Amino acid sequence: MSQTYVPPNPWDAVRRKWARWWDDPDARSVTIGLLGMLLVHLLLFLIGPHLLRHDPTGNSVLRPHSSAREFNIELAPDTFVQTPAEKPPPPMNFVEANPNAPDNVPDNTNNFAAQNQQVAQPTPTPDGKSDRPAIEGKADVQSTAIVSGQLTQPQEAMPAAAPVPEQPAATIEAPRRREVPLPGFEKTEGENESSYGSNIAKFAEGAKSVDQEVEGVEDAPLIQGATGAQPAIDPKRPRPRPQVVRQQQVRPAIFQENKFGTQNIGAIAYDAKWSNYGQYLQKMIETVQIQWERILIESRVYPVSGTHVRVVFVMNDQGAIARIANVEGxxxxxxxxxxxxxxxxxxxxxxxxxxxxxxxxAEQELTFTFYYQ
Incomplete structure (x- = not known):
């Protein structure tokens, strides 16, 4: 009996291993994932350059001679709107100006007042760079004033008085001068009939050749009949006494002490710029000062020296006091x-x-502080 050996087919072994491996779900999942990843990378490698290149004509064709382009935009003058330069903020610190200081616009300051002024003081401060002058005052007082004076209170409207007739100047006659004639009672006669006789006497002091003696004043003017004129003085309307020192027309103020001033020499002044608001506040402060003094005089009661009152109020754009926010002191x-x-x-x-x-x-909050001294 003969036997024939047939060699096994290698593909059968592969098929059997593949069948056993494919029947395993975990192995099948890993295989599918690896194949999918390889396929995706292959597609990206082939079509990626075409997707990343952008052509405005819609053709994804690589042009080797293309280059970058520049462009300019020109707007017509009537369509171009230029943004206006931002204006610097207005100064917001109010100070009271010295009316006797010269008008001079400062370079840069955050102060505003009723007129333009540049900081100065009579005695300079070495290397002083302050925008306010050095001044002696009180350390516990907040004041914007640097000069003090007296405001003229407004006079009430009174009916015009009847005109007083002018009195003529009184005529005063000059005193007469005393006259003394030459003395002499003794007579002498010469022997010669053609000679002259004379009275012999001692010459009196002040005697002159006059006919008779006249009573009068020894040192009267030599011109007789001279007159002098001077206006008559009405005791009911005395003349005002001339003022030697003229007070400034500014409100009486208390100064805040400032030791470090400026090196500029001149009339004492702040660094300040004029504004309508500064002029408005200056006039308002003077009006309040006059009214405050009038109230104190009429009440005849004056608080203790060294006390103060702080009033916070709101003013509207019509100049009226909208409300009093707070009063303390x-x-x-x-x-x-x-x-x-x-x-x-x-x-x-x-x-x-x-x-x-x-x-x-439309409104602005203000704070006024009144000091009783």
Whole structure:
């Protein structure tokens, strides 16, 4: 009996191993994932350069001679709108100007006042760079004033008085001068009949050749009949005494001490720029000062020296006092009422200008501090 050996087919072994491996779900998942990853990378390698290149004509064709392009945009003059340069903010610190200082616009300052001024003082401060002058005052006082004086109170309208007739100047006759004739009672006669006789006597002091003696004043003027004229003085209307020192027309103020000033020499002044708001506030402060002094005189009650009252109020764009926000101080209830009345009694203070409304809006909060000294 013969036997024939047939060699096994290698593909059968591969098929059997593949069948066993494919029947395993974990192995099948790994195989599918590897194949998918290889396929995706192959596609990206082939079509990636075409996807990343952008052609505005829509043709994804690589042009070897293409180059970058430049372009300019030109706008017509009527369509081009230029953004206006931002204006610097207006100064916001109010100070009271010296009316006797010269008008001079400062270079740069955050102060505004009723007129342009450049900081100066009579005695310079070495290397001083301050925008306010050196001044002696009180350290516990907040004041914007640098000069003090007296404001003239407004006179009430009174009916015109009847004109007083002018009196003629009184005529005063000059005193007569005393005259003394030459003395002499003794007579002498010569022997010669053709000679002259004479009276012999001692010459009296002041004697002159006059006919008779005249009573009068020894040192009277030599011109007789001279007259002098001087106006008659009415005791009911005495003449005012001439003032040697003229006070400045500014409100009486208390100064805040400042030791470091400026090296500029001149009339004492701040660095300040003029504005309508500064002029408005200056006039308002002077009006309140006059009204406050008038209230104190009429009440005949003056608070304790060294006390103060601080009034916070709101003013609208018509110059009226919209409301009193807060009143506090150390002078007492009656002093607080006097300060509040000094602010409200003379309101409104006038409508604001257009530039004031643009900066301040419809209302502005102010703080006035009254010091009793």
């Amino acid at each position: 150390t002078a007492g209830n009656q002093a607080e009422k006097a300060c509040t009345s000094a602010i409200t009694a003379r309101a409104p203070y006038g409508e604001w200008t257009d530039d004031m409304k643009a900066v301040l809006g």
